[in-house]
Amino acid sequence: MGKKQQKKSKHEQVIKVLVVEDEDSFVEALTIGLKHEGFTVTIARDGAEALEIFDQADPDLVLLDLMLPLVSGLDVCREIRTKSNVPIIMVTAKGEEIDTVVGLEIGADDYVVKPYRLRELVARMRAVLRRHPEESENEEISREVIERANVRLEPSTRRAFVLGEEIHLRRKEFELLRLLMENPGRVLTRQTLIDQVWGDDYVGDTKTLDVHIMRLRNRIETDPKEPSVITTIRGVGYRFDAN
Ligand code: CA
Numbered sequence: 001m002g003k004k005q006q007k008k009s010k011h012e013q014v015i016k017v018l019v020v021e022d023e024d025s026f027v028e029a030l031t032i033g034l035k036h037e038g039f040t041v042t043i044a045r046d047g048a049e050a051l052e053i054f055d056q057a058d059p060d061l062v063l064l065d066l067m068l069p070l071v072s073g074l075d076v077c078r079e080i081r082t083k084s085n086v087p088i089i090m091v092t093a094k095g096e097e098i099d100t101v102v103g104l105e106i107g108a109d110d111y112v113v114k115p116y117r118l119r120e121l122v123a124r125m126r127a128v129l130r131r132h133p134e135e136s137e138n139e140e141i142s143r144e145v146i147e148r149a150n151v152r153l154e155p156s157t158r159r160a161f162v163l164g165e166e167i168h169l170r171r172k173e174f175e176l177l178r179l180l181m182e183n184p185g186r187v188l189t190r191q192t193l194i195d196q197v198w199g200d201d202y203v204g205d206t207k208t209l210d211v212h213i214m215r216l217r218n219r220i221e222t223d224p225k226e227p228s229v230i231t232t233i234r235g236v237g238y239r240f241d242a243n
Contacts, residue, residue: 015129016040018059020050020076021091022068026114030063033118039125047071051079061125062088064108066099074103081107085171087128089121105211107170110202131199146181148242149229151220153178160219167219172197176212177220180230180240189237213238 017039021027027043034041042057044050046069050062062080066073077088090103090111100111109128112121146153152161155178160169169177175197180188194202194209213232217224231239 014038014040015060016042016057017125018042018044018050018054018057018062020044020047020062020068020073021065022046023065026065029118034122037118037122045069047073047076050076054080054084059086061129062086063091063121063125064088065091066096066103067093074099074106077103077108078106081170085132087132089124089128091116101207101211104208105215109172127199127202146178148181148184148240149220151177151181151229153181162220169216169219173212173216173219176209177216180238184240184242187233187237187239191237193237 015038017034019027019030019034019041021030021043022045027045031041031043042053042059044053048070050064050068051071054062064073064076068076071079073090077090080086080088088108090100090108091114092100092103092111093114103111109131110124112124144155146155150163152164153174154160158169158171158174160167160174160177176193179193179196190206190209194206197212198208213230214224217227217230221227221229229241231241233239
């Protein structure tokens, strides 16, 4: 029997968290706090160790400090994303905002800023787990192929093509593009897009949306600086123009 079939729903299962953190005080507090909340905790003290034990630990969620010895949090995130869609929450210190944006761009799901309260962190963790596709068994996904402008989306396989050539999109990018393409010619407000793609309990900042739009434009627009497919409606939101 395949590993996937054996895997119980995460509601019944103990959730395994890989904590990548080099500061002793945080490691101790997190280990105690997260275990108290019912999580199983594995610790990696630097980026290299995180990558080493990732496969073996098979975590349900990764809590990833940005500033790490040996391999940075960004590189760890990038590396994990080449093989896994596991939810990743970046942990940053104040003043690391630009790296936070990069972190979301390379596929982290959310971030928290140190110092944070355990309660806030756990709320974020649960929100990210709820949004994760493996979690949402009742998620209604349209399986039909969508073809508009030069773009073709295959929701059942999560593949995307521009002018017949496959492009690689991350999970949120795919969902965002699908939502826009399912509503051609209609302006979708920023709030609608955030609610639909990130969940209405999303508490991160709205720069995330712009970063994802920028990435999509780079993939699908002939001239990303003068976008003609994903149009900005100033002060409102975005629209997918099929013509
Ligand atoms: Ca650190």
